[in-house]
Each structure stands twice: as structure tokens, then as C-alpha cells.
Amino acid sequence: MVKTSWSQKKKMKKQSPSYTEIKEALKKKHKNKPSSFPEYKLTNGERKLITYIKETTQQWNVNNVTRTQAYFDFFLQHPEIHWALLGHMVSRNGGWYMTDLKGDLLTRLLSEKEQQHFFFFLERGNWLIFQDVYPQFLLYQHSLKTSSNLFYLLPFFDVSIFMETMWNYFWKYRDRYLLAIATVINEQSYLEKRVIQHPHFKKTVLNTIGFKLYDFLRFNHVIFPFHKNKTTDKPSITGDTLRHFSSLHERIMLGKRLYSLLFHQTTILQGVLHWANHHPHTGSRKDYWNHLFHDINDMLPGRHYQRRIKECQLKKGAPRIYSPPLQFAWKNIDHPEAEKGDWFDDWRIVDYLMEEEKFTGGDIYDHYCKTIEKIESTIIAKKAIFLKRE
Template sequence: MKISWSNNKKITKQSYIKIKEELQKKNKNKPSSFPEHNLTYGERKLLKDIKKTTQKWNINNVTRTQAYFDFFLQYPEIHWALLGHMVSRNGGWYMTDLKGDLLTRLLSEKEQENFFLFLERGNWLIFQDVYPQFLLYRHSKNVNKNLFYLLPYLDVSIFMETIWNYFWQYGDCSLLAIATVINEQSYLEKRVIKHPHFKKTVLNTIGFKLYDFLRFNHIIFPFYKNTTTDKPELIGDTLYQFSSLHERILLGKRLYSLLFQQTPTILKSVLLWANRHPHTGSRKDYWDHLFHHVNEMLPGHHYRRRTKECQLLKGAPRIYSPPLQFAWKNIDHPEAEKGDWFDDWRIINYLVEDEKFAGGDINDNYCKTIEKIETTIIAKKAIFLKREE
């Protein structure tokens, strides 16, 4: 990645060098473990409370998503909390899609379950990594003292310890948000994306390749274009190479820019919508004219095209999109894999700000994706019936 410096960059050359030197020093002298007996009673109790609170909210996608939003409302300087909230909403919608009208006709029950476990594991891992950081920041604010030296005892990367220290001193909200994007995607890389189990059961399957081919991988942010309408518009972006760490980080940066750097109106409009619509996991949350949490399709009927340009055809039932609580049971996760992902300081090159993301208009692409999935369902049924003849 080529780096250039100018006055309008969020991170200056001096800051870049400072962060680089700190990371190099920490990585060189990184202890193999962080035993809690070296801490005071108060520090050990704080860590225990943080872990307990994190566990309380890390039950399912709905509880995690709400926890992010509540934290942002309390600490709006932590931009990633809102970005994480909106992206986590999308994670929940993808989870319930697996039990909705469309994907149940394209994926087997085993594929649905494998895809859900893949999405759920990633959602769970990110929360158990990032939420303790937020809680430690809250306590640092309450006692007016930098406590980020405790992050390694929460199995948080030394990368984020360095970034939080920088944020505590300089208050750069954008840099902290982008660093968190880098951290969370890097944290997932070995634990989910390159994990042999998920590569075998999800990423290397025909079902996932179909999923990717249909471009059913949009990240959408509903927002009110004006306060007089009940139907929100959509902005967002699309991830084309899910397995690429580079592409996931760049997507996170674009989505951050979309929320916080385009216009203040976008941020206010997204917040207005999110406040009015608590996350349930059903796509009815944003478009109840097209989706419904009750299945309106009569049993035994073949699927027929229902939509055109994200409007229902006359007389067509809405697309079934169940709430998360009716789609999937809560999962008891095995403990997160240990280890610090950080081993190369050059990852900080992603902190250098790109040009502001000028895109975001996703309505048409999203509508075409739904129509493409409907076409695939109908074609699959036609092939199946032909084979039966």
C-alpha cells in the first residue's frame, strides 16, 4: 500500500511513526502470558466484572447488537460501537435469511446450519474481543485513569493496547474506529476465515459459492431520507471477496466513511432509524412492505416471482423473514482460541485515510439481488420437475 502524507490526513506522519515504534517495541518484548497474580485485588476484580458483563450480553446476535448501540449512545466518541451495531444487524439478517422464504429453497438444512454456525461464531468472537475493550474504556473514564495496560489480561491484542493509549492521549475517534476494524477482521482471520472446519463446511462448499455468485453479501444501513416518510432508504456497500482480509478491512473503512464522514445528515438519519427500530433479526425491521415475520405463503404452493424493483407484485405474499428467536436457538460456544494475531507492524498502513467513500447507493443492487435469487429458485424448481418427468 503506497503511503502519502498531507495536512488533511487523520493520522500525521509523526503519529504514524510513534504508533509504529510503540508496536515494534511491544511486539519485540511481548510476554508469552499475562498471569493475573501479578495484579492487585482491585484489578483482578475489575477484569472479572468485565468478563461477566461481556458474557451477559454475548448470548446471541440480538443481545450483542443492542449492547453495541447502547454503548454508542453513552459514548458517541467510540464510533466503532455504532458501525459494529449496524454491521451486526446485517449479520442477524443473514442468519434469519437461512430460515426465510428464499434461501431455504436453495440450501439444504445441513448447509443452513453450517452457514449459521459460521456467522454466529464470527459474531460471538468479535463481541467477546471488542466489548471488554469498551468496558475497560468506560472504567478508565469513570476513574479518570488509563487502564489499558490490562487489555492483554483480557486476551486483547497489543495492537489495540497501543491504539487505545494513543486515543486516550489524543482523542482521535476516526483512528480508533479504523484500528478496531483492522483488529476485529485480523482477529477473525485464523479463528474463522482460515479455520479448517469452516473452510470445509462453509467457505469451500458449492452452497457458499452460489451465495457469493448471487451477490447476497450486501451490508445495508437503513436511514430516513426525510422525517415525513415511514419507509427508509438504504445505503451501504458490497463485499465481493469474503475470504480476503484486505477486502474486508477496506469494506470496513468504506462503511465507516459512509456513516461518519460523508454528511452529518447520514449519521443522524441512521441513528433516527436505529432508535425507532430495535433489532429483531427480521428484515421486516426496515422494509415491512416487502418482508414479514409471519409466513404468508400457503403450504404446498410452488414459489412464484413476487418482487419487481423491491415492490411486491399484485396479490403476492410478503417474503418470510423470521425474528432471530424463532429461527435459531442460542449457542454455547467453545472458548476463543488464544494467541495475538499481531506480528507485522505494517498493518498500520491501513490507518492512513483513503479518499472519502463517495458511494453508498445500494438500493438498485439490493433489489436486483432479490430478483436474481427468485430467478434462481424458479430455475432450480423447473430443473427438478423436469428430472422427475
């Protein structure tokens, strides 16, 4: 269980900054871009710290499994950084989508080339977010150790001036919600030009028939497994569905809803933490539902696909759905350097920081089960069409 110390509670009592105050600060930052501490003024200690953070980030930014674990480890050390847990759970979902591309279902709907394109699309986004956010976490960690605000060093990691502003406010006011939602805004905005609007990914993924099928099947749920009590083996699931993946607004609003779902309901937060602690991320969906998924392929070679799932239960005698661990599905990738440039060009994006009504949804079980059944129907229909053509 994550506990809040007396000193942390005392800090949390400080009044948060007004949105007007944040807007004015961001307007000023925007006019004076780029915000950067002169490199020649760096001390030897600051240079060593920058090198250490870059090297540490690179060591963990190997694949989806290592990144996902790094987020969780950081949250356990610093539970006040809420996004670390949110990022951990969303990153788990990213890994499951990566391995789905080599599992029982999507291999029957997507070509080998499409699988490769989709994987690199998911992997690139996962890699970019980590190399942007993890240096921020490490710099915060070192600020705590030295009891000094070191966020003036963020430009040396190409972090947006938006986050430099928000970290400074967090250091002063300790508003956990504000920092978490700011990080949601930052990471999704950071991906916008580098992935979502990137010509390569628009051509190879977002504008393809395969992606439109993927979107049509609603195979874009973000699920959080959690234990309702510590004696249950099979976890429950909660979550939400992303519609219109290419919309920055929709992705930010999804992040806000997921945050509310995770941190505004104590039973879910503690249930997620209990489950995550006992189930290290492998990339296989067996991690949460081993009654339905298996990391070994039990399907006989050459056998036609038949319906196996009804209301998230296997039919009698049916093999489980193959869901491989990431290490067996995909090799590690050497990524090209992240594109330079600060996404922050409109201070009005700060309006997303305004807290809205708490999200009371999360009932995703039926939707998720129907999605699997819909994919099975599509596989069978595709096979029938293929046989008719023969």
C-alpha cells in the same frame, strides 16, 4: 442527535500521533511480545474489575440480538467510540443473514445441513468479535470513571497488543477515526485464523457449492437503513457490497468505506441514528422494510414459488417475503472458548490506518433489488431442473 460536548471538542483538537510514531511503538511491542502486566501485581480492585467485565460480556454475548443492542447502548453513552455504531449496524446485517437462512428464499436453495453450517459460521464470527471488543469498551468506560488509563489490563482479556497500543494513543490524542479503523483492522484480523482460515469452516462453508452460489448471487450487501427526514415511515438504504469474503484486505477496506459512509455524511449519520432508535433489532428484515418482508409466513404450504418482486416492490396480490425474527429462527448456542493467540505479527498492517479519500458511494438500492430478483430466478430455475428430472 449525538452531540459533542465542549470538553470533548477541546480534547479532539490535540494533534494526532504520526504514523511513524505508531509504527515505532508497534515494532517495539512486537519484539517484546507477549505484553502483559504481571498477575501477581494486580490489586483486589483490579481483580474484581476483570471479573466484572468478563461476566458482563458473557451476559450480553447470548445471541446476535443482545450483542447488537449492547453495541448501540454503548454508543449512545459514548458517541466518541465510533466503532460501536459501525459494529451495531454491521451486526444488524449479520442477524439478517442468519434469519435469511430460515426465510422464504434461501430455504429453497440450501439444504437443512447447509443452513446449519452457514448459521454457525455467521454466529461464531459474531460471538468472537463481541467477546473480543466488548471488554475493551467496558475497560474504557471504567477508565473514564476513574480518570485513569487502565489499558494495561487488556492482556487479561486476551486482547491483541495492537489494540493495547491504539487505546493508549486514543486516551492521549482522542482521535476517533484512528481508533475506529484500528478496531476494524483488529476484529477482521482476529477472525482470520479463528473463522476464515479455520479448517472446519473452510470445509463446511467457504469451500462448498452452497457458499459459491451465495457469493455468485451477490447476497453479501451491507446495508444501512436511514431516515432522510423524521416524517418518513419507509427508510432509504445505503451501503456497500463485500466481494471476496475470504480476503482480509477486502474486509478491512469494506470496513473503512462503511465507516466513511456513516461518519463523513451528517445526514446519513443522523438518519441512521433516528432509524435505529425507533427500530430495535429483531433479526427480521421487516425491521426496515415491512412493505416487502413479514415476520409471519404468509406463503401457502406446498405452493410453488412464483416471482413476487420487481424493483423492490411486491407484485399485486403476492405475499411478502418471510423473514423471521432471530428468536424463532435459531436457538442460542453455547460456544467453545475462543482460541488463544495474538494475531498481530506484522507491524506493516498499520498502513491501513492511513486515511484515504472519503467514500462517496453508498448507492446500493438498485443492486440490492436486483439481488432479490436474481435469487427468485435461481429458485425458479432450480425448481424447473428438478421437475425435468422427475
